Structures are given as structure tokens and as C-alpha cells.
Amino acid sequence: xxxxxxPFLSPAKLTLQSRLPRATLARRSVRFPPARAQQxxxxxxxxxxxxxxxxxxxxxxxxxxxxxxxxxxQSLPRQPLAESKNMSREYGGQWLSSTTRHIRIYAAYIDxxxxxxxxxxxDKLTLLLDPTDEFVxxxxxxxxxxxxxxxLVDHYEGAPLSEYTxxxxxxxxxxxxxxxxxxxxxxxxxxxxxxxxxxxxxxxKFNSSQIPDVK
Amino acid sequence: xxxxxxxxxxxxxxxVHRSLGFDHRGIETLQxxxxxxxxxxxxxxxxxxxYLRSQCAYDVxxxxxxxxxxxxxxxxxxxxxxxxxxxxxxxxKDNPRIPSVFWIWRSADFQERESYxxxxxxxxxxxxxxxxxxxxxxxGWPLRKDYITPNFYEIQDAH
Numbered sequence: 001x002x003x004x005x006x007p008f009l010s011p012a013k014l015t016l017q018s019r020l021p022r023a024t025l026a027r028r029s030v031r032f033p034p035a036r037a038q039q040x041x042x043x044x045x046x047x048x049x050x051x052x053x054x055x056x057x058x059x060x061x062x063x064x065x066x067x068x069x070x071x072x073x074q075s076l077p078r079q080p081l082a083e084s085k086n087m088s089r090e091y092g093g094q095w096l097s098s099t100t101r102h103i104r105i106y107a108a109y110i111d112x113x114x115x116x117x118x119x120x121x122x123d124k125l126t127l128l129l130d131p132t133d134e135f136v137x138x139x140x141x142x143x144x145x146x147x148x149x150x151x152l153v154d155h156y157e158g159a160p161l162s163e164y165t166x167x168x169x170x171x172x173x174x175x176x177x178x179x180x181x182x183x184x185x186x187x188x189x190x191x192x193x194x195x196x197x198x199x200x201x202x203x204x205k206f207n208s209s210q211i212p213d214v215k
Numbered sequence: 216x217x218x219x220x221x222x223x224x225x226x227x228x229x230x231v232h233r234s235l236g237f238d239h240r241g242i243e244t245l246q247x248x249x250x251x252x253x254x255x256x257x258x259x260x261x262x263x264x265x266y267l268r269s270q271c272a273y274d275v276x277x278x279x280x281x282x283x284x285x286x287x288x289x290x291x292x293x294x295x296x297x298x299x300x301x302x303x304x305x306x307x308k309d310n311p312r313i314p315s316v317f318w319i320w321r322s323a324d325f326q327e328r329e330s331y332x333x334x335x336x337x338x339x340x341x342x343x344x345x346x347x348x349x350x351x352x353x354x355g356w357p358l359r360k361d362y363i364t365p366n367f368y369e370i371q372d373a374h
Contacts, residue, residue, distance in 0.1 A: 174368035
């Protein structure tokens with residue numbers, strides 16, 4: 001993993017950290033031991049082409065390993081001492097993100113308790129799932145979205161860490177959530193603050209196989 | 216094809232061009248090669264076309280070339296119908312490079328940036344040629360005819 005190709009390049013291991021909406025945080029804030037996170041070591045998003053090429057062969061080996069020992073995607077451990085860093089104006093006052101209604105992806109560490117936004121850790125992606133609580137989530141459906149997120153992150157490995165790539169990942173996740181909704185695995189939260197059914201009005205006897213382009 | 220007086224003037228001064236006829240207002244349209252465009256632009260400016268009224272670009276056809284269009288006007292005092300001309304410069308899609316006219320007509324600045332953003336023509340010698348409408352990390356040229364829109368989740372079903 002020692003990359004000495006260019007000086008500015010801190011090898012950004014693209015790893016996964018999942019976070020849940022505030023109302024359900026206590027129920028789902030169990031931190032797993034980072035077993036799969038160890039396997040994610042060669043998931044490198046590089047700014048440069050030669051780095052990506054250099055890291056491709058181990059990633060394919062790793063892909064076989066993970067497909068062999070494929071467990072559920074696990075979040076990285078929490079960092080209790082994290083602080084907000086690099087958020088001021090001299091750092092540009094901006095961040096890499098893909099924010100749609102149900103999926104917020106940030107290329108930073110965001111602490112689930114204190115909301116510390118640590119932009120020095122751009123090797124991590126933080127996923128906020130449905131912050132407006134439009135759907136009713138269970139642990140299983142959350143885990144499905146996390147697994148899909150991990151698969152997408154694996155799939156886009158080697159792509160430049162840019163807003164475009166994050167938007168591709170976030171859009172695929174939104175399509176996946178819509179597929180879950182059409183398959184009846186999740187449903188609208190009727191107690192949410194706004195009820196505008198942003199993924200289509202509720203209907204009966206309908207699933208995603210009737211929609212050709214849902215995913 | 217009937218040639219306009221400007222085309223005849225250019226022929227007289229041995230400027231390589233090709234007349235594309237007249238548009239509905241009778242304004243002459245000339246096609247000029249990309250490698251000649253920087254010198255011919257200077258000639259046209261010296262002749263008196265001191266105002267670049269608009270610059271735009273379009274994709275001619277799938278698999279075809281890209282076009283950059285310049286509408287030039289000669290602004291003078293006491294003139295009701297100023298002379299106008301329309302210049303089209305074509306560039307191949309595999310290497311679309313056209314000399315920038317920013318240093319002749321400064322109003323080409325944002326318009327050439329938009330042309331670069333939308334159809335991907337690289338304007339040589341433009342001082343800050345970068346995307347102006349799309350995000351800077353965008354991939355692809357959205358107004359080309361072979362552009363495929365990514366399946367982004369943005370159009371919501373909610374009313």
C-alpha cells in the first residue's frame with residue numbers, strides 16, 4: 001500500500017461507514033468489528049491513472065476473496081475523539097458529496113453522535129440513509145442498502161474521487177431504494193414530517209419487475 | 216452560387232474561405248478552416264468588424280463534425296444597417312481544436328467557455344477554458360448528439 005508515486009497523493013482507501021437517521025440511531029448504532037473493512041484495504045480511489053492501474057491486480061484478487069467470504073457490509077468503528085476539521089474558508093469551504101433526498105454521501109468522517117465533520121479523512125465515505133425518515137427502515141433493509149453501497153463502492157474502485165462518481169453511486173442507491181419500495185420491502189413512513197411520496201404514490205399489487213428501467 | 220461582396224473582397228485579398236450562402240436576413244455565411252481562423256479573425260477585425268454579436272457551437276451530425284459559429288457586426292456612427300457576417304468554423308470530433316478569438320473580441324470569453332462545456336470544443340489560447348454550466352467534475356459533453364445522459368436520480372415523482 002506504500003504509494004510513493006506523487007507527493008500530494010495520500011492513498012485514499014475508499015472504505016465504508018454507514019450512519020443512520022437520528023431518530024433510529026440508538027437502535028442501529030451497533031458497531032461491528034471491522035472484519036470486512038480489513039478486506040477492503042485495496043479499495044483505492046486514486047487521483048491518478050497509473051496508481052489505479054497499479055492497484056488493479058490486487059483488487060481483482062481481493063474481489064475473489066470477498067466473493068468467497070462474502071459477509072454483510074460492516075461499518076468502520078466509531079472514532080469518539082473526532083473533531084470537525086478542514087471546514088473553514090481557507091480550505092475552500094466545500095466538501096465532496098452527493099446529496100439526494102434519501103442518500104447523502106460525504107467523502108469525510110461524520111461522527112454519528114456529535115456530527116463532527118472530519119474532512120481530513122477523505123479516505124472514508126459516510127452514508128446517511130434517509131435523513132428525512134420518509135421510509136420505515138428495519139435492520140434487514142438497512143443492511144441491504146449498506147451491502148449495495150459497499151458493492152457499488154467496490155464497483156467504482158479506481159474511479160477518480162469526484163462529485164461525479166459520488167453522484168453515480170448515490171443515484172444507483174436511490175434506484176435501489178426505489179426497487180426495494182416497489183418490491184414491497186420498505187414502505188412509506190406515514191408519520192414523517194412531509195408526505196409527498198417522492199418515489200411514487202403507494203399502490204397495490206405492483207413490483208419492480210413491471211418497470212423495465214428501475215434498476 | 217452567388218457570392219456576396221465580402222466573399223469577393225476576401226477572394227481579392229486571397230483569404231481562403233468558402234461561402235455557405237445567405238441566411239433568411241440576407242447575411243452572408245462563410246466557412247473558414249480552423250487553422251486559418253486566428254489570422255482571418257484579425258483580418259476581419261482590422262477590416263472593421265469590431266463587435267462579436269454572438270458565438271455559439273453545435274454538433275452537426277452524429278459522427279460528423281462540430282461547428283463554432285460567430286456573428287460579427289461592424290458598428291459605426293450614423294449607420295442604420297450595419298454590415299454583418301456569419302462565420303462557421305468546423306472541427307473534427309476526434310480532435311476538436313479551434314483558435315480562440317478571446318484576444319480579439321473579449322465578449323467571446325463566456326460564450327467560448329459555454330461552447331467548451333456543452334460540445335467540447337477546445338479553444339486554443341483561451342485564458343480560462345473550463346466548464347461554466349456543468350460541475351467541473353462532469354464527464355462528457357452534454358450537447359453532443361452521441362451523449363448519453365447518465366441515469367442520475369434527480370427527477371422526483373412527487374408533485
